[in-house]
Structures are given as structure tokens and as C-alpha cells.
Amino acid sequence: xxxxxxxxxxxxxxxxxxxxxxxxxxxxxxxxxxxxxxxxxxxxxxxxxxxxxxxxxxxxxxxxxxxxxxxxxxxxxxxxxxxxxxxxxxxxxxxxxxxxxxxxxxxxxxxxxxxxxxxxxxxxxxxxxxxxxxxxxxxxxxxxxxxxxxxxxxxxxxxxxxxxxxxxxxxxxxxxxxxxxxxxxxxxxxxxxxxxxxxxxxxxxxxxxxxxxxxxxxxxxxxxxxxxxxxxxxxxxxxxxxxxxxxxxxxxxxxxxxxxxxxxxxxxxxxxxxxxxxxxxxxxxxxxxxxxxxxxxxxxxxxxxxxxxxxxxxxxxxxxxxxxxxxxxxxxxxxxxxxxxxxxxxxxxxxx
Ligand SMILES: [Fe+2]
Numbered sequence: 391x392x393x394x395x396x397x398x399x400x401x402x403x404x405x406x407x408x409x410x411x412x413x414x415x416x417x418x419x420x421x422x423x424x425x426x427x428x429x430x431x432x433x434x435x436x437x438x439x440x441x442x443x444x445x446x447x448x449x450x451x452x453x454x455x456x457x458x459x460x461x462x463x464x465x466x467x468x469x470x471x472x473x474x475x476x477x478x479x480x481x482x483x484x485x486x487x488x489x490x491x492x493x494x495x496x497x498x499x500x501x502x503x504x505x506x507x508x509x510x511x512x513x514x515x516x517x518x519x520x521x522x523x524x525x526x527x528x529x530x531x532x533x534x535x536x537x538x539x540x541x542x543x544x545x546x547x548x549x550x551x552x553x554x555x556x557x558x559x560x561x562x563x564x565x566x567x568x569x570x571x572x573x574x575x576x577x578x579x580x581x582x583x584x585x586x587x588x589x590x591x592x593x594x595x596x597x598x599x600x601x602x603x604x605x606x607x608x609x610x611x612x613x614x615x616x617x618x619x620x621x622x623x624x625x626x627x628x629x630x631x632x633x634x635x636x637x638x639x640x641x642x643x644x645x646x647x648x649x650x651x652x653x654x655x656x657x658x659x660x661x662x663x664x665x666x667x668x669x670x671x672x673x674x675x676x677x678x679x680x681x682x683x684x685x686x687x688x689x690x691x692x693x694x695x696x697x698x699x700x701x702x703x704x705x706x707x708x709x710x711x712x713x714x715x716x717x718x719x720x721x722x723x724x725x726x727x728x729x730x731x732x733x734x735x736x737x738x739x740x741x742x
Contacts, residue, residue, distance in 0.1 A: 395567055396592060397567055398471075398473055398479040398483060398515070398565070398566055398567075399474040399478070400472065400473055400479075400590045400591065401473065402471075402472045402592060403470070403471065403542075403594070404444065404470030404471060404514065404516035404520075405444035405446055405469065405470040405514075406446070406469045406470075406546070406622075406625060407445075407447075407455065407466065407467055407469065407470075408445065408448070408467065408700065409447075409449070409455040409459045409464065409465060409467040410465075411459075412434065412449040414464060415700065418700060419438050419447065421643060421644045421699075422440075422642075422644065422696075422705060423440050423537030423538030423539075423638060423642060424438040424439065424440045425439060425532070425535040425537065426528070426531070427527055427532075428521065428526060428527040429526050430524060430526075431524055431525065431526055434448075434451070435447065435449065439533070439534060439535060440536070440537030440538070440540050440627075441537065441539070441541035441542065442541055442542050443540060443541070443543055443627060444470075444521070454467070454468075454512070455467045455468070461618060461619070463618070464700045464701045464703075465700060465701055465703060466511075466546075466621065466622040466625070466703060467511055468511050468513070468514060469507070469511070469514070469546070470513070470515070471514070471590075472516050473516065476515040476516060476517035476518075477503065479503070479517075480503035480505070480515050483505050483515070483565050483566075486564055487565065488505040488506070488565045489506040490503075490504075491505060491506055502514045502516060507561075508558060508620050508621055508622070509619045537638075538635045538638035538639050538642070539634060539635040539638065540628065540629050540635065540707070541628050541629060542627070543627060544626040544627060544628040544708050544710075545587075545596035545597065545598060545625075546597060546624065547597065547598045547622065547623045548599050548620065548622060548623065549600050549601075549610045549614060549617070549621065550599055550600070550601050550610075550620045551614060551620060552601055552602050553601075555586055555599050555601040558599050559586055559599060562597060563588070566590055566591070567591050568589060568597070569589060569591070571588065571589045571714075572585070572586070572587035572598070572716060572718065573585070573586050575603060576603075577603070581602065581603070581608025581609065581738065582602070582603035582608065583600050583601060583602055583603055583608060584600070584603050585599065585716075586598065586599045596716075598716055608732070609729070612702070613702045616701060617702055622703060623702070623704075624703065625703070626705070626707070626708050627705065627706070627707055627708070628709070628710065629707060629708070629709050630709065631709065633668075633671055633672075633677070635707055635709075636675045636677060637675075645696060645699075646676055646695065646696055646697065647695040647696060647704070648676075649673075649675075649676030652673070654678075655673040658672075658679060661719065662679060662683045662690070665679060665688070665690060667679055672692070677692050677693070678692070678693050678694060680715065680717040680719040681711070681713040681715070688712070689712040689713040689714075690711040690712070690713050691708065691710055691711065692708065693708045693709075693717045693720065694706070694707050695707075
């Protein structure tokens with residue numbers, strides 16, 4: 391296939407679906423600035439929105455989501471990809487070797503075509519406004535709330551068992567014609583991980599895959615044990631103004647991951663000369679900065695992570711200023727901060 395060939399005519403994320411016990415995730419999504427905008431017509435499921443992001447919280451008993459919950463606990467149990475023609479995309483996916491999910495398993499009344507993705511979770515193929523058909527919107531609630539300024543799903547990651555990265559990269563390459571855009575090794579003092587970032591031909595669906603490195607079992611192994619399998623580790627939402635979004639998230643009492651040490655900010659100018667960002671404002675909030683400012687170019691990315699919020703799943707908040715990476719420069723700092731946390735909690739034995 392040609393590099394720009396888009397066999398399933400993908401055009402971005404449609405939604406992400408989460409499962410937990412009845413009502414348990416509501417407060418979490420409120421804290422991230424989402425609003426419950428609609429109730430499913432026949433199931434115990436709700437549509438939550440912010441900007442162009444659609445989140446479905448599925449609490450329906452005896453559903454595929456509830457079975458997923460029994461296996462994995464509170465988690466992201468499905469995702470939808472937008473496509474121009476779902477039936478055509480489904481046929482093409484099967485032709486390319488995808489495994490169909492035939493039964494009417496989804497949160498919707500419509501039989502939305504789905505294929506089996508990571509950890510057995512469905513990937514729905516969505517070509518229309520499925521929400522109007524299946525949900526009753528609340529009259530007194532804005533249908534497209536601005537929330538804290540999060541506009542889109544920027545990317546989501548998969549944590550995979552050691553040795554399985556090629557399998558999942560091949561899955562996304564073969565079925566959707568994803569391409570590898572980044573590959574990097576992150577080495578902490580005691581453990582390490584390898585990350586391979588894939589992007590769909592639409593440039594909008596980005597999925598980094600993470601695997602523990604040869605250095606030993608670390609944070610990916612801990613996730614896989616907690617989650618009881620391979621799955622979505624974090625979801626990144628994009629904003630046009632991370633400082634403002636951070637202030638709003640803080641006022642909603644969102645808990646961010648431990649801020650980096652002060653030396654991180656002291657070294658920023660050296661790492662990214664003339665970046666022009668307000669360092670003290672970043673430092674006050676623990677926001678990380680990455681990118682390139684060399685050769686007259688200025689490509690920057692601001693990012694910050696939440697604590698684990700849904701089982702071992704956490705969120706990322708990101709602002710892109712022409713940088714299309716994932717904060718690789720910060721990844722090491724983040725990795726080391728998680729590692730420090732693991733040592734503190736006694737999960738990681740440093741005597742080895
Ligand atoms: Fe990320």
C-alpha cells in the first residue's frame with residue numbers, strides 16, 4: 391500500500407467508551423471538565439462531551455462492557471474510529487485480516503460494525519451521527535459544552551506484553567495502514583520501556599505502543615498485572631491553551647502527576663533555547679515542555695499528566711505549537727518520576 395493510502399477511509403476518533411460499576415466514573419469525567427449531555431434510550435449508558443470529544447460511560451449489566459469490567463476492572467472498553475463508509479470499511483478490514491465482532495454488542499441501538507482490537511475490545515467503525523439516533527439529549531444542557539477547553543482526542547496508548555509490540559504494530563499497519571512515526575527507548579535507572587508511535591493515514595488517530603525493555607519488568611508490567619491484560623494506558627486530550635485548561639482542571643480538583651524537580655525548569659532554556667514560554671508559569675503548574683528550537687525553527691509541545699484515575703489508566707493534557715511528537719524529551723523525566731514513585735511504594739526492588 392502507498393504511504394498515503396487510507397484503505398478504511400479513516401477520519402479521526404469517533405468516541406471512547408468506558409465501563410465501571412453504576413455511576414462510578416461520573417465524578418471522574420466531571421473532574422476532567424466533561425458534561426453529561428444525553429441518556430441512552432434503552433441502556434444504562436450516557437454520552438459525555440467536551441469540545442469535539444465524545445465519551446460513552448456504559449454501566450449496562452450483562453453487556454459486553456460489563457464482561458470487560460469483570461475481566462479488567464474500571465477501564466476503557468471500546469473505541470470508535472470515524473470513517474466515510476462504515477460498511478465498506480468493515481468489509482475491507484475483514485478482507486485485510488481483521489476479526490469481526492458480529493453480535494450487536496455496542497452501546498448503540500444501531501448495529502455498528504466492529505472488529506476485535508487490543509485485549510479483545512471492539513473497535514467500532516462509525517460513519518454518521520450515531521448519537522442522535524440512540525440517545526435522548528437533555529433539554530437544559532448545552533450539546534457541545536466547551537468544558538475546560540479540551541477539543542479533541544490527540545492520541546491514546548496501548549501497553550502490551552513484552553514481545554508483542556510487533557504483533558500490534560502489524561495489526562494497525564495491516565488493517566488500517568498505520569505508519570510508524572516515532573520509535574524510542576526510555577531508560578530509567580532500574581527499568582526501561584520501548585515506545586513505537588503509530589499514526590493512521592488520516593494523521594488524526596495516533597496510537598503509541600509501549601513495551602517493557604530488556605532491562606527488566608517495570609511500569610508496563612505493573613500496568614499489565616493491574617489491568618489483567620493488554621489495553622489502553624493513557625488518553626491524551628488536546629487544548630489550545632494548556633495554562634488556562636490547567637487552572638480550570640485544578641479548580642475542579644483534578645489530581646496531577648507529581649511535578650518534575652525544579653532543576654527541570656532551570657535546564658529548560660539550555661534544552662530549548664529561546665522557547666519563549668513563561669517558565670515560571672509552567673513551573674507553578676508542573677507543566678512540561680518539549681520540542682525543538684534549533685536552526686531558526688520553533689516547534690513546541692506543552693503537556694501534563696494526571697494521576698491514575700480509572701484503575702491504572704490516566705489522562706494527558708497537551709497543547710501543540712507545531713510539534714507533532716509525544717514529548718519524547720519529557721518521556722525520560724516522566725519515566726524516572728514514575729520509577730521513583732515505584733521505589734517509594736516498594737514495587738520496584740533496587741537491590742537487584
Ligand atoms: Fe501521551
